[in-house]
Each structure stands twice: as C-alpha cells, then as structure tokens.
Amino acid sequence: MSYETAAIEAKWQAAWDEASLFRATRSAAPKYYVLEMFPYPSGRIHIGHVRNYAMGDVIARYRMACGFSVLHPMGWDAFGMPAENAAMASGGHPKDWTYQNIDVMRGQMKPLGLSIDWSREFATCDPEYYGQQQALFLDMLEAGLVYRKSATVNWDPVDMTVLANEQVEDGRGWRSGAEVERRELTQWFFRISGMAEELLDGLGTLDKWPEKVRLMQENWIGKSRGLSFDFGLKGAPAGFDALPIYTTRPDTMLGPTFAAIAADHPLAKALETDPEIAAFNARCRTMPTTEAAMEKAEKLGHLTSVTVTHPADPSVELPLFIANFVLMEYGTGAVIGCPAHDQRDLDFARRYGLDVIDVFKPLGSDEGVADVAYVPPKTTKVRYVCWHGEPGLEITCQEAIDRTLALYEAGGWGKARTQYRLRDWGLSRQRYWGCPIPVVHCADCGAVPEKKANLPVVLPDDVTFDVPGNPLDRHPTWRDVPCPACGKPARRETDTMDTFVDSSWYYARFTAPRAATPTVAEDAAYWMNVDQYIGGVEHAILHLLYSRFFARAMQVTGHLPEGTEEPFAALFTQGMVTHAIYQTRDGRGRPVYHLPEEVDLATGTVRVTGEQIEIIPSAKMSKSKRNVVDPQDIIAAYGADTARWFVLSDSPPERDVEWTAAGAEATHKHLRRVHRLAEDIARADRAPNGADADLARATARAVVDVTGGIEGFAFNKSVARLYEFTNVLHKSDAGAEARRAAMRVLAQLMAPMTPHLAEEIWEMTGGAGFVTTAPWPEADPALLVDDTVTLPIQINGKRRSEITVPKDMDTPAIEALVLRDAAVLRALDGGAPRKLIVVPGRIVNVVA
RNA sequence: GCGGGUGUGGUGGAACGGUAGACACAUCAGACUUAAAAUCUGAAGGGCAUCGCCCGUGCGGGUUCGAUUCCCGCCACCCGCACCA
Numbered sequence: 050m051s052y053e054t055a056a057i058e059a060k061w062q063a064a065w066d067e068a069s070l071f072r073a074t075r076s077a078a079p080k081y082y083v084l085e086m087f088p089y090p091s092g093r094i095h096i097g098h099v100r101n102y103a104m105g106d107v108i109a110r111y112r113m114a115c116g117f118s119v120l121h122p123m124g125w126d127a128f129g130m131p132a133e134n135a136a137m138a139s140g141g142h143p144k145d146w147t148y149q150n151i152d153v154m155r156g157q158m159k160p161l162g163l164s165i166d167w168s169r170e171f172a173t174c175d176p177e178y179y180g181q182q183q184a185l186f187l188d189m190l191e192a193g194l195v196y197r198k199s200a201t202v203n204w205d206p207v208d209m210t211v212l213a214n215e216q217v218e219d220g221r222g223w224r225s226g227a228e229v230e231r232r233e234l235t236q237w238f239f240r241i242s243g244m245a246e247e248l249l250d251g252l253g254t255l256d257k258w259p260e261k262v263r264l265m266q267e268n269w270i271g272k273s274r275g276l277s278f279d280f281g282l283k284g285a286p287a288g289f290d291a292l293p294i295y296t297t298r299p300d301t302m303l304g305p306t307f308a309a310i311a312a313d314h315p316l317a318k319a320l321e322t323d324p325e326i327a328a329f330n331a332r333c334r335t336m337p338t339t340e341a342a343m344e345k346a347e348k349l350g351h352l353t354s355v356t357v358t359h360p361a362d363p364s365v366e367l368p369l370f371i372a373n374f375v376l377m378e379y380g381t382g383a384v385i386g387c388p389a390h391d392q393r394d395l396d397f398a399r400r401y402g403l404d405v406i407d408v409f410k411p412l413g414s415d416e417g418v419a420d421v422a423y424v425p426p427k428t429t430k431v432r433y434v435c436w437h438g439e440p441g442l443e444i445t446c447q448e449a450i451d452r453t454l455a456l457y458e459a460g461g462w463g464k465a466r467t468q469y470r471l472r473d474w475g476l477s478r479q480r481y482w483g484c485p486i487p488v489v490h491c492a493d494c495g496a497v498p499e500k501k502a503n504l505p506v507v508l509p510d511d512v513t514f515d516v517p518g519n520p521l522d523r524h525p526t527w528r529d530v531p532c533p534a535c536g537k538p539a540r541r542e543t544d545t546m547d548t549f550v551d552s553s554w555y556y557a558r559f560t561a562p563r564a565a566t567p568t569v570a571e572d573a574a575y576w577m578n579v580d581q582y583i584g585g586v587e588h589a590i591l592h593l594l595y596s597r598f599f600a601r602a603m604q605v606t607g608h609l610p611e612g613t614e615e616p617f618a619a620l621f622t623q624g625m626v627t628h629a630i631y632q633t634r635d636g637r638g639r640p641v642y643h644l645p646e647e648v649d650l651a652t653g654t655v656r657v658t659g660e661q662i663e664i665i666p667s668a669k670m671s672k673s674k675r676n677v678v679d680p681q682d683i684i685a686a687y688g689a690d691t692a693r694w695f696v697l698s699d700s701p702p703e704r705d706v707e708w709t710a711a712g713a714e715a716t717h718k719h720l721r722r723v724h725r726l727a728e729d730i731a732r733a734d735r736a737p738n739g740a741d742a743d744l745a746r747a748t749a750r751a752v753v754d755v756t757g758g759i760e761g762f763a764f765n766k767s768v769a770r771l772y773e774f775t776n777v778l779h780k781s782d783a784g785a786e787a788r789r790a791a792m793r794v795l796a797q798l799m800a801p802m803t804p805h806l807a808e809e810i811w812e813m814t815g816g817a818g819f820v821t822t823a824p825w826p827e828a829d830p831a832l833l834v835d836d837t838v839t840l841p842i843q844i845n846g847k848r849r850s851e852i853t854v855p856k857d858m859d860t861p862a863i864e865a866l867v868l869r870d871a872a873v874l875r876a877l878d879g880g881a882p883r884k885l886i887v888v889p890g891r892i893v894n895v896v897a
Numbered sequence: 898g899c900g901g902g903u904g905u906g907g908u909g910g911a912a913c914g915g916u917a918g919a920c921a922c923a924u925c926a927g928a929c930u931u932a933a934a935a936u937c938u939g940a941a942g943g944g945c946a947u948c949g950c951c952c953g954u955g956c957g958g959g960u961u962c963g964a965u966u967c968c969c970g971c972c973a974c975c976c977g978c979a980c981c982a
Contacts, residue, residue, distance in 0.1 A: 214979090214981080264900085699909045706909080772920055
C-alpha cells in the first residue's frame with residue numbers, strides 16, 4: 050500500500066463526520082474555546098489562512114485529546130468594501146459575490162480536515178447575524194454608549210462620495226483622480242473613550258497576551274497627566290475669549306514662543322473672513338486625514354493677527370498660528386509651542402523665525418538648543434534654567450511637571466487633568482455593503498431608534514453600483530418608513546456600520562449562533578471566554594481593542610455574563626506569510642504586478658513578455674500586489690496533511706515567513722516515509738530485546754518535547770522533535786510490540802498536525818477508536834532521567850573538551866577530573882588555573 | 898513622524914546568560930540500479946591548515962569566568978497609526 054493521500058484523507062474526514070467528533074456540546078467536561086480570527090471572504094483561501102487555521106487546529110485537537118469539550122467554530126467576516134468594488138468592476142451584486150466566495154473558500158477549507166464545528170458557521174452579512182447586531186446597537190444606544198457628532202471624512206468632489214483612507218492615493222481619489230477634500234458629516238460614535246481607564250486596567254490581567262500587544266494597546270489608549278489651561282486671546286473675533294489648551298509637558302510653560310490651532314478649529318474658521326486664512330485653511334483641508342501622512346507632511350503654518358497671553362503672566366504675549374500638523378480630533382485642537390523641547394515645534398520655529406527659549410539644559414552643560422530639540426526621558430535629572438523664580442533648579446522633568454501642576458492649580462492658572470489619547474469610535478460608513486444602522490430620522494422626533502420588532506432592518510437587494518456613492522441613499526423606496534415614535538413619514542438612516550462592529554462580538558455569537566437573541570445566557574456562561582485566540586499582529590490594536598470594548602458593552606446591556614470583560618483569555622499573534630512582489634512599470638512609471646507563476650526567476654523576466662522584473666522582497670501577501678500563493682496546488686498534489694505539516698514546520702509561528710514553493714515536496718517525502726515505516730512496523734514480527742528500553746526512553750522524551758512545543762506555541766520545535774523521534778524509531782531494532790507501541794505514540798503526537806495520516810497509522814498499528822479522541826500520551830518521569838551527564842569544558846569561555854560524569858558527582862570530584870583533562874593540561878601549560886567554574890549539570894569553565 | 902517588532906550558515910531556523918548552527922531544505926559523496934527516479938548511508942559555518950588554532954549570531958561599544966541571549970548607541974527591514982480587513 051502506498052501513501053494515497055486523497056483516499057486516506059477522504060476516508061477519515063467521512064469517519065469524523067459520521068461520528069460528529071467536532072460537534073461542540075456543553076458537558077460536564079471542562080471546556081476549551083479555540084478561535085482563529087475569521088476570514089474575509091476575498092475569493093480563495095491563501096497560504097496565510099492555512100497557517101492560521103492549522104495552528105488553531107493543532108490547539109483544538111490537542112485540547113480534545115486532553116479531555117476538554119472543545120468549541121472550534123468558523124465564520125465569515127463578510128461585509129466590506131471589496132464586495133462593492135467587485136460589484137462596480139464587474140456589474141455583479143456584492144451579496145452574490147460574497148456568498149459565492151464563501152462557498153469557494155469553505156470548499157477549500159473543508160479538505161484541510163480542520164476540527165471545526167461547521168454547524169455553527171455564519172457570515173456577518175446573514176440577516177440573522179446583523180439583525181442581532183442591530184438589537185445590540187439599540188441596547189447600546191439606550192445605555193448611552195452610542196451618540197452622534199460631527200466628524201471629518203475624505204470627500205471625492207468628482208465621484209461625490211466618501212472615500213476610505215485606503216482609497217486616497219497621494220491626496221487624490223483612486224477612481225476619479227480628483228483632489229480629495231475633507232468634509233464634515235454628522236456620524237454615529239461608540240463611547241469607547243468612556244471606558245479608557247477600564248480598558249487600560251484590564252490589560253494588567255491579560256497575562257497570556259503577548260507583551261508587545263499589551264504595550265501597543267497601552268500606548269494607544271495613551272493615558273497622560275498634564276495641565277489644562279486657557280490662553281487669553283487678544284484681537285480674536287467676538288465670542289472667543291479664551292483658547293483652551295492641554296499639555297503633557299507643563300514644565301515647559303516658561304518656554305513657549307507660539308501657539309497653534311488646527312485649520313478646523315472654530316477660531317480658525319471664524320478667522321476665515323481673511324481671504325488668506327480662508328485659502329490656507331482650504332489648503333489644509335486637502336491634506337490626507339491619516340495621522341501618518343500629517344506627521345510626515347511638511348509643517349506649514351499661517352500667522353494670524355490674534356495673539357495669546359500666558360495664563361501665569363498675561364504680559365507674555367505669543368503669536369497664534371494656524372498649523373497643518375495640529376489635529377482637531379486631539380485634545381482641544383490647539384497646542385502650545387515650546388521649540389526648545391519638541392522637535393516639531395523647533396522645526397516650525399526655525400521655519401517661521403520664532404524664538405527658541407531653553408527651559409532646561411543637561412546637567413553640567415550650558416549648551417542651548419540649536420537644531421535638535423532637547424527631549425530627555427522624564428526621569429532624567431536636568432537643570433531648569435529658571436523655574437518660576439528659582440534659577441538653576443536641578444530636578445527630573447517629572448518632578449518639574451508635578452511642581453508646575455501644583456503651582457498652576459494654586460495660582461488658579463490651570464488644572465491638572467488626566468487625559469487619554471483614545472478617541473471615540475466612529476462607526477458610520479456611507480456604504481451599502483454593511484449592517485444598516487437601525488435608526489429612523491424624523492422631522493419632528495429627530496433620530497429615533499427602530500423598534501426591535503422591526504429588526505432586522507434588511508439591506509435591499511435591488512441596488513446598482515453603476516455610479517459611485519451609497520446606493521441606499523438613492524434607493525427609490527427603502528429610505529421611506531414611518532417614524533417609530535410618531536408614525537409620520539420619515540427617512541431611514543442610510544449609513545451602515547463599520548465592519549469592525551461585525552467582528553467585535555462574533556466570538557460571543559458562536560456560543561449560540563442560531564439564537565433569536567444576540568446571545569443565550571447558559572451558552573455564553575459555559576463557553577466564554579475564548580481560551581485561545583489566534584490571529585495576525587496587524588489586529589493588535591483596533592480589532593482587539595474594539596472587541597474588548599464590546600465585551601464590556603455587552604455586559605452593560607446584559608448580553609454577556611460577569612467575567613467576560615476580557616473575551617480573549619489568551620492571545621497568540623502569528624506572523625504573516627509574505628512573498629516577494631514581482632513588478633514591472635507601465636508607460637507612466639506606475640507599477641504593474643505579476644503573479645509568481647508568470648515570472649521566470651532564473652532570468653528575472655516576465656515569461657510572456659520577456660520584460661525585466663523588479664523584485665520587492667518579503668511583502669505582506671495582498672491580492673492587489675498579486676503576490677498571493679494559492680495553497681490549492683499543494684493540497685491537490687500532496688494532500689492536506691502535507692500542507693498542514695509544511696506551514697507548521699520550520700518557521701516559529703509568531704514570525705513572518707517568506708513563502709517559497711520549494712519544500713512542500715520534501716515535506717511530503719517525510720510523511721510518505723512515516724507511512725512506510727508504520728507499514729513495516731505493523732507487519733513486523735520480532736522478539737523483544739534490549740533496545741526496547743532505549744526506545745521507551747526516546748518515546749518519553751518525544752512526548753515531553755512535542756507537548757511542550759504545542760503548549761508553548763512552538764510548533765516548529767514540535768515538528769523538529771517529531772523528525773528526530775521518527776529517525777530514532779526508524780533505526781531502532783527494538784522488538785515488534787515495542788516498536789508498534791512507539792509508532793502509536795508517534796501517531797498521537799502527530800495527530801494535531803497531520804490528523805489523517807495519524808488516524809491511518811493508529812489503525813494500522815492496532816490503536817482502538819480514533820486517534821483524535823485517544824487520550825494524550827503521558828511520559829513516565831522515570832524514563833526521562835539519565836544517570837550520566839556530559840559536561841562541556843570551556844577554557845576562557847571557549848569549548849575545548851568535554852567529560853562524561855555520573856549525574857550526581859560532586860563539584861570537587863568534577864574539578865579534579867577537569868584538571869586532568871588533556872586539553873586543560875595543554876592550556877594551563879603546567880600552571881594552575883586562575884579560576885575554575887563548575888555549573889552543576891551544565892558546564893565547566895577554566896580561566897587560564 | 899510616532900508606537901511596536903525582527904535581524905543567526907547557501908535557505909527556513911535551534912539554543913533557562915553556559916557546547917552557536919538542533920531539526921529540516923538545498924548541495925555534495927557513496928550504496929542500490931543497465932541508467933534515471935525513488936529509497937538508503939554519510940559529509941558539510943568560513944578560514945588557516947590538520948587531530949590543533951583563528952574568525953563567526955545586522956553594526957559599534959559595555960557588563961560577565963562566559964553574551965545570539967542583558968545594557969547603551971546606531972543601521973536595515975516589517976506591522977500599526979483610528980474609513981483596508
């Protein structure tokens with residue numbers, strides 16, 4: 050019998066299915082909830098998906114073998130822009146496109162043999178799902194967690210539509226090429242900032258999250274303590290008496306030389322009677338809205354005729370600028386400029402000829418700031434040149450900050466305040482393919498929540514995408530509904546929800562996916578929280594923070610029980626699968642991307658055209674860059690087990706992995722070798738002999754190491770140990786029964802990674818039932834200890850020799866042996882060692 | 898720009914502060930073959946040149962008996978930056 054992957058894999062998948070092995074049920078057993086971030090149905094699965102789900106499956110199958118009642122579901126993050134883009138490009142409907150993609154991708158995933166409970170599958174674009182989301186929204190609205198306010202969007206003046214940041218290229222709309230404007234719209238917001246402190250505190254309990262993710266979230270929430278104060282205003286338009294400011298560096302309050310406000314600041318708008326200011330503000334509003342773009346853009350300002358006066362000393366009068374680097378969304382939309390101690394302020398001051406006042410200097414130096422702002426860590430002790438009448442005060446910046454806060458509070462010039470960088474979550478999207486916001490706008494009653502009885506508010510199917518913009522806005526009838534409050538004709542909200550909303554509670558929905566309420570108390574109580582969540586680092590902030598917010602919001606609204614405020618008990622962030630990008634340039638110098646199979650790497654050319662390619666190494670796989678690898682070919686050629694083993698081996702799971710086609714073949718060879726070995730061992734008839742004990746020890750070792758690798762998310766190490774163990778078993782001349790027993794253990798250890806082959810081997814070698822449900826093997830501790838140990842001998846820190854000694858030999862005895870070692874004698878050349886270090890059980894170092 | 902990572906042979910990578918390169922890919926040699934494939938066995942960081950030594954974990958410093966690991970300063974690349982999912 051050869052290793053017929055297709056037949057073997059189909060056989061066992063059918064058998065698992067028949068036995069409903071992966072149907073998650075509440076039971077007396079302890080539960081374990083494994084979840085991989087659900088996929089966006091982009092068209093076909095790519096190798097990154099395989100890596101993600103193979104990892105989750107290892108955990109799920111391992112936990113199942115350990116006796117847990119496992120929940121391992123799968124669904125689809127199905128709303129979003131690509132479906133609308135496809136509709137615009139090809140004339141189809143986003144719904145058809147999405148569901149067809151789901152069918153294709155489900156069809157590609159099932160052959161992988163994942164231990165998924167497919168009975169719980171849903172897509173976020175199912176009305177049964179988003180209807181419950183609308184119910185959640187209404188409850189959150191009632192609980193005061195949702196509100197409306199004005200916010201800026203990217204507006205394409207030619208296409209007359211709102212653009213996502215992604216759709217803005219160099220400040221221009223990606224379709225129209227028109228210069229993008231910022232425009233204000235009234236939009237819905239989740240009050241996530243109100244939970245900033247809780248979300249920050251909660252991070253402290255997440256000891257099974259990567260440190261880096263907690264750090265990133267902490268920095269994102271950005272708690273700071275600073276000074277809140279008002280600048281006085283001179284020459285400002287009527288109604289503007291003061292300019293509120295918040296600064297995290299009150300210790301620099303003696304060095305500001307200017308103040309600046311955002312172009313969208315009310316004061317800046319009021320000054321637009323000056324045509325130059327109007328023009329400057331208009332120019333600012335054509336700048337991209339992303340923080341990265343603003344920070345990188347050239348710092349521009351426009352001097353106003355208004356001046357501000359210092360709160361502690363009104364005789365100090367500073368010029369007021371409107372500046373493109375000040376964001377209205379942050380703080381008060383106005384900043385204090387202290388050039389000596391902020392690089393951005395310094396660049397600005399140099400550009401506009403403003404003074405630079407040193408507030409503090411490094412200890413022992415009288416050097417003033419030139420081109421580089423002096424910004425030491427807050428814990429650094431510095432010399433304050435003149436701190437409120439105390440010259441030469443040598444304290445840390447933090448001490449100076451604290452003293453300044455106290456001084457300003459005492460003087461009534463300002464207030465100490467805690468502030469967060471975290472902004473409220475704008476959820477309105479002016480797009481069709483999303484969850485409709487269940488609100489009706491009534492001329493008399495205002496924004497009225499839809500009645501729960503009328504949910505779901507279903508997206509209309511009869512829409513077209515021949516023109517840009519939101520089809521809901523131009524639908525002839527969908528908008529027209531009676532006001533839920535007064536019954537008069539009113540209009541539906543046509544904005545839909547950010548797709549992040551969909552993915553912020555799906556984990557909870559999986560616990561009762563068909564329920565007529567968002568969740569069911571008993572199911573949520575049994576299954577929550579997710580014990581192991583797995584996904585890409587690119588979600589380290591937004592998705593994970595939003596989910597943590599939603600879990601809390603669902604508690605507030607009674608949809609989740611106590612103890613679920615941290616929905617993901619453990620998080621693992623896998624690395625991305627990257628691949629080189631192959632590109633050429635078109636006539637206008639714009640990049641044209643080529644699929645890996647279209648290029649000839651030997652010559653570095655495109656096969657068909659012979660054009661020379663540029664290779665951009667190691668980039669995130671993306672459809673638009675055409676550097677996506679389809680795992681289908683590997684699965685078709687070698688089977689699912691090979692694909693799974695391949696993506697789990699070699700690279701550590703948290704690390705990005707550069708995909709190369711070579712290697713799948715070799716992986717398959719190994720599995721074939723294991724299969725053949727199992728056949729030999731199953732047939733063999735050989736009496737027990739002395740090697741049985743050695744094999745038993747190697748088996749115990751393998752159990753410990755492979756288990757450790759799985760528990761520690763180091764599947765690559767588990768795989769390496771499995772290779773080693775296979776080699777040992779291959780060479781072992783132990784008796785037939787001993788080898789069969791070891792082979793069964795090998796099957797068990799391989800089962801989470803290559804479940805089909807493992808079942809086949811288990812069956813061949815006389816295992817009972819499914820290897821999938823067989824209890825995870827345990828190692829006999831007695832087999833793990835060796836009675837001798839080999840100690841490397843270092844001379845001056847470099848390995849020169851080694852000795853093998855009994856495990857419990859004492860240090861003086863070891864020292865004596867070491868001093869007789871040939872290499873040591875040679876190095877010492879008759880002299881005595883200056884030092885002899887023996888680390889018991891590990892190493893010896895001779896300092897000559 | 899800001900926040901967070903990563904960097905080790907030809908390649909993927911391994912290594913509680915303790916033998917750098919486990920395990921594998923690719924390579925080379927041998928066995929089996931008429932031959933090839935498949936399979937099996939073995940070699941291998943670079944160098945000087947043999948049974949010993951030198952150099953080697955992005956770069957430059959430091960701590961230590963000993964540093965891939967800890968500290969300081971750089972460089973390169975990757976992720977995120979709030980309307981991509």
